[in-house]
Amino acid sequence: MTGTLTRADLADALHSEIGLSRADSGEFVEQILAHMCNALADGENVKIAGFGSFVLRDKGERIGRNPKTGVEVPIAPRRVLTFRASQMLRDRIIDAD
Template sequence: MNKTQLIDSMAADAGISKASAKKALESFLGNVEGSLKSGNRVSLVGFGSWSVSNRAAREGRNPQTGKTIKIAAKNVVKFKAGSDLGKAVN
């Protein structure tokens, strides 16, 4: 399912216009992003939680040449599925 299909599905399920569903989805995504940028965790009980983790700098290897390269440190987003979501897909 892509973003357009999700918006269409949300609009149909909620009985609202596609424009309203798009605003709601963009608001949700913006708030999750803003919270993660602030270093906070986002948790939806039963669905899952998003958090930010710091990945340390490390050395890697270029598979084509075999040369060692330096990989910079960065923040990564992690998602952990909640129990209800896990049960729903199994």
């Protein structure tokens, strides 16, 4: 498989592999993603065993530099979302090469 895995692809997989109707499959995917988004918005991390973890980190204020002009500018503190793949997923990716 090449390209990008989409919500529709996930719903199609549920439909073909589990036998849910197309409408139910799409709704199921939407509910899972909405639950994950709500948890992250509430400041919780999301861990999916065998896949990886979505982790929120707070980054402090720091000084950055405009690469074009060299002028220093302050970068405001912010919250960033990072993904850390599980060892199982890393092993599968390496073996896929």
